[in-house]
Amino acid sequence: MSIFCWYCDVQPLSDPALFSRCMSLLPWEERRKQVMRFRFEKDRRLCLGAGLLLAYALRHAGASNLSIRRLPNGKPALDVCPDIHFNLSHSGTLAVCAVSDQPVGVDVEVLQSAVPGVEAICFQPRERQWIHQSDDPDRAFTRLWTRKESYLKLLGTGILGPLDSFCVLPEKDIQNNSIVFSETERMNCLICVCMRQKDMVVFKRWRIQLS
Secondary structure, eight states: OOEEEEEEEOGGGGSHHHHHHHHHHOSOHHHHHHHHHOSSHHHHHHHHHHHHHHHHHHHHTTOSOOOEEEOTTSOEEESSOTTOEEEEEEETTEEEEEEESSOEEEEEEEOOOOOHHHHHHHSOHHHHHHHHHSSSHHHHHHHHHHHHHHHHHHHTSOOOSOGGGSOOOTTOOHHHHTOEEEEEEETTEEEEEEESSOOOEEEEEOOOOOO
């Protein structure tokens, strides 16, 4: 199947009645507990919205049993449909979920200002140069950051080494061009999908609402 990257605005969950109803529709008890462990309402909305989006995206991909287990590396996977791969991310009020028949990583970040301390630790000199020579350094910073994050999430192994040990500059895909990125901007956020082979990524919006 094509790679679908679904995204949704979690702001409707500010309505207490909708929040309560959606909590009851969430198919994972552990996710419900996770939602309520957050102190701030904005974080609860993001966690709940991401869970709802995941359930929708998995069903759209053909999964009927949504039971999830943890792989040895901690990455979640479907119990019954191991060939359906997925990854979640959220930032601001936006939740995103990438679903594919191959391993996939996704990251979303609100457009933000470049952080000099982060640049020095996370980016190679040529990446920092690319940021500062860009017409929009803040956008360039956020773009490279989502690339780094989505790549690590594709691996599913956490941070194996310094973040400046690999380069994610456009047109310089890492690991002998075996890693591909697909990017878009939605609702003042940059979304980046990372995969091991070039494939069409379909970005689609899903709305939180009760039918």
